[in-house]
Amino acid sequence: MEGVQFTWPDTRFSIAVECLEIEAGSRVLLQGPSGSGKSTLLSLIAGIVAPAQGTIRLAGAPFSTLSAPRRDRLRAEHFGIIFQMFNLLPYASPIDNVILPLAFAPARAARVGRDRRDEAARLMRGLRLGDDVIGAQRASGLSVGQQQRVAVARALIGGPQIVIADEPTSALDASAREAFLAILFEQVAAAGATLVMVSHDTGLGTGLSTGLSTGLTTGPRTGFGASFDRRIALDDIATASREGA
Amino acid sequence: MILLRLAIGSLLNRWMTVALTVFATALSVGLFLGVEKLRTGAKESFANTVSGVDLIVGARSGSVQLLLYSVFRIGNATSDITWESYQDLAAMPEVAWIVPLSLGDSHRGFRVLGTTEGYFEHYRYRGERSLEIAEGQRRDGVFDAVLGASVAAELDYVIGQEIIVAHGISSFSLHDDRPFRVAGILAPTGTPVDRTVHVSLAGIEAIHVDWRRGARLPGIELSTAEVLAMDLSPRSVTAALVGLKSRRQALELQRRINTRPEEPLLAILPGMALQELWSLVGVAETALAGVSGMVVGTALLGMAAMILAGLGERRREMAILRAVGARPRVIVAMLVTEAAVISTAGTVLGLALLYAAMMVVQPWLDAQYGLFVAITPPGADEALILISIVVAGTAVGLLPALRAYRLSLADGMTVAT
Numbered sequence: 112m113e114g115v116q117f118t119w120p121d122t123r124f125s126i127a128v129e130c131l132e133i134e135a136g137s138r139v140l141l142q143g144p145s146g147s148g149k150s151t152l153l154s155l156i157a158g159i160v161a162p163a164q165g166t167i168r169l170a171g172a173p174f175s176t177l178s179a180p181r182r183d184r185l186r187a188e189h190f191g192i193i194f195q196m197f198n199l200l201p202y203a204s205p206i207d208n209v210i211l212p213l214a215f216a217p218a219r220a221a222r223v224g225r226d227r228r229d230e231a232a233r234l235m236r237g238l239r240l241g242d243d244v245i246g247a248q249r250a251s252g253l254s255v256g257q258q259q260r261v262a263v264a265r266a267l268i269g270g271p272q273i274v275i276a277d278e279p280t281s282a283l284d285a286s287a288r289e290a291f292l293a294i295l296f297e298q299v300a301a302a303g304a305t306l307v308m309v310s311h312d313t314g315l316g317t318g319l320s321t322g323l324s325t326g327l328t329t330g331p332r333t334g335f336g337a338s339f340d341r342r343i344a345l346d347d348i349a350t351a352s353r354e355g356a
Numbered sequence: 357m358i359l360l361r362l363a364i365g366s367l368l369n370r371w372m373t374v375a376l377t378v379f380a381t382a383l384s385v386g387l388f389l390g391v392e393k394l395r396t397g398a399k400e401s402f403a404n405t406v407s408g409v410d411l412i413v414g415a416r417s418g419s420v421q422l423l424l425y426s427v428f429r430i431g432n433a434t435s436d437i438t439w440e441s442y443q444d445l446a447a448m449p450e451v452a453w454i455v456p457l458s459l460g461d462s463h464r465g466f467r468v469l470g471t472t473e474g475y476f477e478h479y480r481y482r483g484e485r486s487l488e489i490a491e492g493q494r495r496d497g498v499f500d501a502v503l504g505a506s507v508a509a510e511l512d513y514v515i516g517q518e519i520i521v522a523h524g525i526s527s528f529s530l531h532d533d534r535p536f537r538v539a540g541i542l543a544p545t546g547t548p549v550d551r552t553v554h555v556s557l558a559g560i561e562a563i564h565v566d567w568r569r570g571a572r573l574p575g576i577e578l579s580t581a582e583v584l585a586m587d588l589s590p591r592s593v594t595a596a597l598v599g600l601k602s603r604r605q606a607l608e609l610q611r612r613i614n615t616r617p618e619e620p621l622l623a624i625l626p627g628m629a630l631q632e633l634w635s636l637v638g639v640a641e642t643a644l645a646g647v648s649g650m651v652v653g654t655a656l657l658g659m660a661a662m663i664l665a666g667l668g669e670r671r672r673e674m675a676i677l678r679a680v681g682a683r684p685r686v687i688v689a690m691l692v693t694e695a696a697v698i699s700t701a702g703t704v705l706g707l708a709l710l711y712a713a714m715m716v717v718q719p720w721l722d723a724q725y726g727l728f729v730a731i732t733p734p735g736a737d738e739a740l741i742l743i744s745i746v747v748a749g750t751a752v753g754l755l756p757a758l759r760a761y762r763l764s765l766a767d768g769m770t771v772a773t
Contacts, residue, residue, distance in 0.1 A: 190679075200366075202366055211676075212680040
């Protein structure tokens with residue numbers, strides 16, 4: 112991501128990113144306070160919106176300059192996204208929530224094959240979800256922790272290369288957060304995917320030194336921070352502003 | 357497949373709002389189609405009531421009024437035709453047959469028609485169908501009566517039963533000294549014939565020989581045998597149905613009858629009088645169709661408002677779909693499909709409600725107004741209306757869909773919940 116500038120048309124909130132590079136297969140934690148533009152940055156990375164200036168490249172190829180439908184297609188094929196909460200379609204079953212991305216990603220669907228539901232169940236079992244969750248009729252009856260794990264299964268199904276997690280632990284208490292992150296890291300590692308996670312929770316990066324966009328982290332690795340390869344403070348790479356503010 | 361499942365799941369998730377919207381749409385569709393069915397049904401029912409009659413002759417009044425009271429038993433004649441005039445008409449060389457109609461009395465709410473055997477021979481309905489006796493026989497004696505199918509069914513009458521005719525349409529004065537006997541019951545026709553008690557002209561004359569100006573003459577008591585011995589030729593009839601040897605003579609004969617100096621008469625061509633009737637009710641018909649059309653429009657806009665109002669709550673749903681790769685046009689398609697599903701469900705339910713209502717109301721309409729609205733599957737015109745409603749509903753769904761499109765572009769991954 113280079114020289115990127117973007118402004119939301121409605122709120123006039125702007126973000127400018129000088130340079131950000133994320134290595135394939137790495138686990139990156141983007142940190143910043145509320146309103147610093149974390150979700151906007153994720154929207155740009157995932158190609159949901161395109162910058163007014165600058166370029167975003169995906170695996171070395173231009174991404175932000177592609178047409179919106181092509182970006183949507185690439186996002187469907189290569190990204191798995193986890194929201195902070197209200198992650199699932201409440202009226203759909205957990206299994207349907209998990210296999211939803213396959214409807215828009217033919218290559219992911221082809222990797223899964225015809226037994227989509229079996230693959231979804233396998234992923235869910237890997238995330239320590241029991242048969243009661245796997246066989247549930249509606250996702251709305253699940254606990255927040257269960258919903259987050261179903262969301263992880265949805266993000267991982269079909270083997271996307273990049274998993275984006277937007278504050279996935281903000282609705283979880285400390286013990287649930289620990290368990291959730293452990294499973295997330297385990298599954299992302301098993302899938303060999305790149306993990307980009309944003310959080311305003313400074314506790315998540317404990318034990319990990321701040322790395323600039325181009326450098327690798329070299330600090331001591333303890334706690335959750337040890338699970339990330341890099342922690343990037345958003346303030347260091349981006350400037351956020353609101354017109355008139 | 358999964359998208360369809362999700363669309364249905366999303367609708368079911370809001371089932372209460374959706375059900376009310378579907379019901380509102382159904383009611384409006386039912387109303388619209390009901391008005392249409394009633395309109396076409398009434399026209400068909402009227403047009404099918406009598407056929408093969410070239411002229412209807414009555415005392416001079418309005419052509420619609422003459423048509424209504426002589427054929428449809430609606431309203432009353434202001435005056436009668438003298439028997440002499442009737443005989444003059446019958447003697448005209450152009451006339452192939454003539455049937456007298458004597459109306460004015462009733463039996464328990466049903467009109468009593470005094471006529472001749474010619475009525476049963478020449479009356480045609482729905483094209484070439486003639487009246488058929490379902491039970492008993494036509495008539496034998498002066499006091500024999502032939503009942504329409506609805507009269508017999510509603511009053512539970514059987515052959516041989518005595519019936520007493522009341523003087524006038526809603527009178528408590530009964531001709532109870534000279535009852536009629538049920539000789540026959542007609543097969544159903546779906547016309548006002550079903551709601552008519554048919555007696556002989558002589559019978560009508562016989563029950564009125566000792567009556568003047570709506571009351572029995574005091575101090576005169578005649579036995580039935582004495583009455584039957586009298587000359588029971590009528591002094592007047594209410595109207596006459598006329599069949600001509602050649603239909604081409606109808607206009608010429610109509611003009612001659614209408615300008616006849618001996619007695620002011622009115623001859624009408626049934627088809628033209630019906631057209632006059634339709635043009636009279638045309639304005640009301642158009643207004644009614646307009647109002648029911650507006651009701652449909654309002655219901656469809658209500659549906660769009662319901663979907664629009666729900667968008668705020670569903671922005672997260674849209675964001676999830678966008679995040680997993682759904683293009684904005686998929687969001688638009690989902691909402692348009694939702695509108696299409698609601699309007700289709702509303703239309704189908706409306707149709708079902710309409711047919712259920714028709715099954716309940718049809719006998720009542722027949723009983724109350726002699727209006728037979730046939731319960732038939734939707735025709736080409738109605739199918740076109742139904743398709744138009746679904747298309748309009750789908751098009752209206754574009755309003756919230758385009759709003760959702762804009763929201764989905766503006767929201768990105770930042771969604772207010």
